[in-house]
Amino acid sequence: MKLVIDADDAGLKLKRDLIDHLGSTGVEIQDLNYLGKTPDATYPEIGYNLAVKIKDEEYDRGILICGTGLGMAMIANKVESVYAGSCHDVYSAERLRKSNDAQVLTMGARVVGVELAKTIVDAWLEAEFQGGGSTSKVETMRRLENQSFHPNTQL
Numbered sequence: 582m583k584l585v586i587d588a589d590d591a592g593l594k595l596k597r598d599l600i601d602h603l604g605s606t607g608v609e610i611q612d613l614n615y616l617g618k619t620p621d622a623t624y625p626e627i628g629y630n631l632a633v634k635i636k637d638e639e640y641d642r643g644i645l646i647c648g649t650g651l652g653m654a655m656i657a658n659k660v661e662s663v664y665a666g667s668c669h670d671v672y673s674a675e676r677l678r679k680s681n682d683a684q685v686l687t688m689g690a691r692v693v694g695v696e697l698a699k700t701i702v703d704a705w706l707e708a709e710f711q712g713g714g715s716t717s718k719v720e721t722m723r724r725l726e727n728q729s730f731h732p733n734t735q736l
Contacts, residue, residue: 584706585640587613587631588690589624589653592646595690595698599644602699608706611640628653628687632660635684643685644702650689657685661730664722669693671704678708680715681722 584603588596596612603610613634615627624647631643635657645653650667657665665685668674669692677683686705688698710719727734 582642582706583640584608584610584642584644585613585631585634586610586644586646587615587627588646589616589622589627589648591648592688592690595646595688595693595695598695599646599698599702603702606703610644624652625656628656629660632657632663632665632685635663636660641684642706645685645687646690647687648689648691650687650692653687654685657687661726662723668701668705669697671700674701674705675708678705679711680718682710682715682719 586596586600600610600612613631615630616622619626628645631645634640635643645657647653650669654665654667657663663685664681664683665687666677666681666683667687667689668677669688674686677686686702688701693701
């Protein structure tokens, strides 16, 4: 799995902590460090940059961190074929993958502590889409997304 991470100024410390944690467990993760390259960037540019890389299949999954996780989820979901959700508990992180097949996890550094964030990320990375009863719902979500991005296309 090719994994990527980025954060705005509010999430930099948590991002570093998660990179260290994942590295210690043998998970390879790429830090996009958009803020390091563009110091005036805010969460919309940072989140969009990562989401486009997911859309273009440069990476399989991504983690975005800001103050609440909400803004990052909103901007990542503006990129066609990218599904993101903000999770602040383990169960939601598991369901984000198992039920919704989301490729991007967002978290709020002002909402979760470091240890909880590590547990959330681990649970999300271990989870895979289960299909079953969720398959038709995810297919409907993708169909509606296609209609939104391509309104003149016949479905």
